[in-house]
Amino acid sequence: MCSYNRVNGIPSCASHEFLTNIVREQWHLDGYIVSDCGAVLRMYRDVSYASTPEDAVADALHAGMDVECGSYSASHGQEAYDQGKLNETTINSSLINQYLVRMRLGMFDGDPRNQRYGELGPSDVCTEANQELALEAARQGIVLLKNDGNSLPLKRSSNLTLAVVGPHSKSSTDLLGNYHGIPCKDITPLQGIEKLAGGSYGNVNYSPGCNETTCEGDDLIADAVSISREADAIIIFAGLNLIQEREKLDRTSLSLPGYQQKLIQAIADIANSKPVVLVIISGGPVDLSFAKDDGRIQSILWVGYPGEAGGQAIAEVIFGDYNPGGRTPVTWYPESYTLVNMTDMHMRPNDTTGYPGRTYRFHTQPVVYEFGHGMSYSTFEYRFLSSPVVLKLSPTDAPQNSTFQVTVVVKNNSSRGGYETVLLYSRPPEPGVEGAPLKQLVAFKKVHLIGNSETQVVFDLDPFKHLTVVEVDGKHVLRSGDHSLQVAEQTLRVTVSTD
Incomplete structure (x- = not known):
């Protein structure tokens, strides 16, 4: 479409x-x-x-x-x-x-x-394979934003008590987001936690903390604090739903609605070094600066709208049955970004007017989470296997005659297997000058590595496609000079000379 x-x-x-x-x-x-x-x-x-x-x-x-x-x-x-x-x-x-x-x-x-598709019904849609696909999609979409002290995954012990709080704890339809069909089987976050915690935790206690994501009152916070005080670990399910974000409805704030932040901070106040896991269910970014910077909230997960199997997928990540590998698909801006005129869609910043620009390609001010951010229970290391590249090109060169390859080695330094999405960026000469972006994503590949292993990821690149700069007038221009390719903290120089 x-x-x-x-x-x-x-x-x-x-x-x-x-x-x-x-x-x-x-x-x-x-x-x-x-x-x-x-x-x-x-x-x-x-x-x-x-x-x-x-x-x-x-x-x-x-x-x-x-x-x-x-x-x-x-x-x-x-x-x-x-x-x-x-x-x-x-x-x-x-x-x-x-x-x-x-x-x-x-x-x-x-x-x-x-005909073949004339009598399709629930038995055809709700097959075991399709339900497994829904679960796998939910798993792969989960992003680990924060994990101080490797507090996740939660340790299992039958002597422990778990507190599950927050307005999204019992969500089912909300997990489907906007425009959805009839789910085969709903699994709420609380149901997922209870299922996987069975035999692992002595008790799972629940309190909503507030009704609905609007969280218009704070009268239920005290009960949520009470069960959290008696727990050994706390999971908070917060975020947004179609009340705040949907087609034909723009948010006026990037903060959590109502008293949700007050609920989260009240629980952090009594946590006393217990593991506190904050799970955000939303389609768009939320300003979580308060939680990101609070050492008492050790872990944050963003799960999007994960669908009918979302409750199980979230629980699998929290208890370590699945190793998260998702990345943020957009930049997470702070609340102050709402002051930017929403109808001004210029990408580049303007120092004269104070306009900060949009997207990771041009925005230079502090953000809550960068585009492409995401952690794992595994530890990955990168290095370029390729040598610096020198390209001598003319405007008449055919793309097939100018393509080149770069190889990235990805190593899993931990004993645990996991997925890693390799994001390859390019940086032009003089990034940010004369309309050039700071960097731009040119390729990505998702790989799975077993523990203590490594693999090679090969990217085929075309300088006329992947190294060009879109100038203010919309034209693609390949600039001469030293470009660089970047993956994580590693860089590779690509020198381009054009006639």
Whole structure:
């Protein structure tokens, strides 16, 4: 699906680069592309990208859109064709992409109810394999943000008492996020903890601390503090739900809602060096500076909206049955970032106006958690196996003649196996100068290493794709000079000279 956003000034539904070059050719989509509802209309009405409604329809279809959610194509497609802005080849291509999918589904092979997909029901959806897939997706999406003193995973002992508190402890539907189907089997965080703690902890005691994520009152905090005071370890489930974040609803704050922070700090006040695990359930980032900087809260997990098996996946991570390896997919800004004009989507900072810029590529001010942050119960070490690279290029060089490889060695220095996502960044000459980014992610690979082992990760890079800078006017430019590739704290120099 192409949406409403623009990249380098081009709406995604009008981007031949995205829809055709990347989605179809690079990602090998064998299906059809649909627009978000009203996205084609907005190309003309709201952002003035297209000069006429006919141009909007033609631009989208030429870019690679096949189906429009809306009526613009039906209303203006004929006129676009009559004006010579659309041709039969483009129209036929969109129809072929749609009908091939329908043919594969058997929709033209007689009564659809008698075909392969005509009688699908819960027994087909809720298979053991599908439920295991839901669990694995939840596991891999969990991000370990903080783990002071290796307090996680929690040690198991039948003589210990566990306190589970917070408004998300019994969440089920909230774990599904926005736009979801009917789950096969809900597992709440509390149920997951109770299941895995069985036989490991003498008692699991629960108190919500406050009702709902809005947490509008603090009258239940005292009971949560009471059971936490008697526990040997404390798990707090906090965060957001669709009351705070969903389609057509923007948050006005990056802080936890209501009295949630007060609840967390009240428990930290009486923790007395007990393990305190804070689990955040949310789609977007939250300013957790207070917890990040509080030594009494040793561990923080962010689990997103983990789906129907989320409760089990969270418990597996907390008790060490699964080693977390997720990374933050966005930058986590502090609450002060809400002062930035939300309609100003310039990427680069402006020292004159005090505008801080957006994303890890340009933002220079302190953040709560960086893009790509994530810890593990294992300890990984990196080194580049490749030697410094020297590239002598001319603008006429074909990409296939200028590609090069770099090899990164990843070593697991611990006895425990785990997943590691290798993030490869590039830094241009003079980063941050004349519109150049500070760095940019150019490739990544996720690997699993058993304990005390190492592996080699090979990246194929194209300087005209991975080392270019998008300048203010939207043009890609490959700058001469010393570029660098960076993975963790390791760097590799790539010297580029262009004619």
